[in-house]
Amino acid sequence: MADKPAGAARELNSILATDCGSTTTKAILIERQGGEYRLVVRGEAPTTVEKPFEDVTAGVRNAVREVEELSGRRFLSDEGIIARSGGTGDGTDIYLSTSSAGGGLQMMVAGVVKQMTAESAERAALGAGAIVMDAVAVDDGRLPHQKIERIRNLRPDMILLSGGIDGGTITHVVQIAELVAAAEPRPRLGIGFKLPVIFAGNKDARPHIQRILRDKFDLRTVENIRPVLEVENLGPAREEIHNLFMEHVMAQAPGYDKLMKWTQVPIMPTPAAVGYGMQNAAKQHRMSVIGVDIGGATTDVFSVFGEEYELFTRTVSANLGMSYSISNVLLEAGTENIVRWVPFDLDLTDLRNRIRNKMIRPTTIPHTLEELLIEQALAREALRLAFEHHKTLAVGLKGIQRREEDIARMLSQESTGQTYIDLMALGMLIGSGGVLSHAPRRAQAALMLLDAFLPEGVTQLAVDSIFMMPQLGVLATVHPEASAQVFDRDCLIRLGTAIAPVGPGREGEPAVTVQAELPGGRTVTEHVPYGGLRRIPLDVGQEAQLEIRPARHLDVGAGRGRTLRRKVQGGVVGIIVDARGRQPFGLPADGKARLKKLVEWIVALDAYPMETLERLVPGAAEVAAAG
């Protein structure tokens, strides 16, 4: 666009945003209607970064053309996107874009201590939207020559080098820099370019780092990410990562030089935008959020916690996905963990061949119910493992001295570096990615989320309908309110609210009683035994006043055995009372009992077509009739 006014300073009535993904470019048009922002239309087209097009703007044009056709307005000119100038209705007030095409942003990080500066560097890189290929540290257990070999074999887009608090160790920081210099890793893109290295460590080490790295690398220096042990200062490093992403990664990707001129704010890496969008949503709705995006190759998990929703963490499980990396899910989870979710007996050799065939033909979809159940079993494990990984990075700072007010926590045996993910405090769990967003029945998505994340107490469940979080994230940087409104009204499909008592129990014993005052004054009471799952229908947009009475040894958020009164939201599935157990959750060890339990839960949520299920799992209809 020709003129570049600051988006935030202007009245925005029409917003056009694209996300250039590795396979698909998605465009959305948002407009202000009657005082609120709503999604108007969307369009998509294949991404055109690779041959034969090798110009990302071709895919953007195709996606926007679909928006033009559906909206009956013009947004494209020969020069790019038309800036709106009143009268005709053509053009947009602002055009924004995100990108993960061409493999996204791939980084190596390094620090002195694995669980301190290297971990902070990893958080900085992940939060900036990168895939972290490796985190090298002085104490990571590898010998110098092994580290050098590893660094040499990586082809990152950039390196983030940290280490030492200000005024602390210089020797160890220099040691890591020497290893990087000796390894001379080459950048992923551009045969003749110098690899960018960001130094965000001990400021006293800067002259040494300059001397060691400046000739071989494009060296940038920013403030220390751990200036003192108790403080993590990720902002400057993240900002520099974004600058380099634009200067190096985007500038070398085909067509981005043009696209960068079209957009009015810098193009954001897609995952960074999603993270920003999640944070914005948490703040606007005043609730902690966990979001997950399960793709073909990777699974991203985002969490926003804290009193002011200041604790934001993003992790990428680079090799947990539903197609390209599906064999790795099998490898990491193990066959037993996958099979435990399948409600019929399976031949294991056949299962392994099926998984491999999905890997080599990643765009195929389950045609039979049997295939769908297997794929969703794999998804549960991919999600579970990604969440486990997330919890190891969503932690308080490690190695810090306790302050006096922490003495109580010390006495309760909590140590520094514990995860701050508190599932009881979680307000909303959002799933996205094909296997969740396109599950044939929404109850399947709800079950997958419950099984993988095991939320506790009262938690809203939702899926992102068409994955517009990236566009809403970049929009949040210029207009948080518009972003939050569209997120709430058009982006999410609300599945409902889950109620899960926490604590040990015995199968069949009373676990929880839920009394729901439904719209229209009707009251429903469900007595759910331990090990059971029940659904109380409550539509999207409806609210119900609940009285939740857990058994004496169980907790739903008010304390053990204490009644919780709470207003909850409905959804396409409704209220799900999940008394299957938390801390611990377990499936019966006996094969037959396990299959019976799985069928019971499927039936409780009406998750699959009963006629087909009966063919696959004889007796399912009987369970349904009994229920």
Add this chain to the structure above:
Amino acid sequence: MAHAYTPGLKVTGYTVLEKVRRLPLKGEVLVQVGDEVEPSAIVARTSIPGDPETINAAHELACDPQEIPRHMLKQPGERVAAGEVIASYQAFFGLLKKRVVAPVDGTVEHVSEVTGRIILRRPPIPVEVRAYVRGRVKEVLPEEGVVIEARGAFVQGIFGVGGERQGTIRLLADSAEAVLDADAITPDCRGAVVIGGSLVTGAALRRAAEVGCAGVVAGGIIDRDLLEYLGYDIGVAITGHEDVGCTLIVTEGFGRIRMARRTFELLRALDGWEASINGATQIRAGVMRPELIVAGYRPPGITDGEVPASEGLVAGTPIRAIRDPYFGLLGEVVELPPELQPIETGARVRVLRARLEDGRTVTIPRANVEIIEG
């Protein structure tokens, strides 16, 4: 989206291929546009910096790191031979002698007075890029490599392991259904690219590596057999660098799956021809499939102007089902209903109606077929 189907693997008796042969670092291109090259011809070369060797000199000399530069006998930039003394330290009037010996041939690259380490760089490693296929140099990428144009038969597989190799095609299966077992692979298969039918067994694969076959091409492989052949499990679909005796190309997938008749018949016709093969597979953006190329082959009656182009998915297009319940079956598109249709899972998706080889007409999600490309 208009192209919601798998484009399909190319299997053709004659096509024009362009192969980019690129150096990992800038270097020297050794051929010119128009040159005819053989697969073994070196078309470009460079040298990559040798591996570094780190020596903890402060520890070996038992002195402070900042003293190391004073004790160096060789300075950064100087060459040293393995066994040569590069730093020494004497104390107490020569009673205490310590020295640092170069563990390898190389050049002193860096002496750190902060960490007390010396970094030696081993001699540069020469890297050569070969033509890989017989053809003509179409373009020179200055300092980086070349584009080679080859004309001939081209068969893409679905998955492979092992890198680039050349060998004579040797048909060992009498039909596309036949299983390739170990006893069919005899010592005279050394250097050959052997062709099986529906399956190569684990024993056959090991035997092929033992006798020195260049490669094996078959319809399918059992997952466990691949794991045993490699010695480890593959997590993500990025292959080509495996250290295996012979390259494997699977044309259909995992399990016993009859090789597509068209593929099998073409390989039968290529029996005795020299092939270039590569098992490298990468199934992410920039899809790379394993391949077999026979440059110089031209089926009777084909001229240069007759390289057929794919029309996409239309009635009459030959297809292969690539997922259960019809996995591996071949057929022909009968109808492409535009509306979304329900399938057994309950999902509503874009489908096609296809007549299978066994005479059945079935409905299949479009995402679950691939075009058999010619």
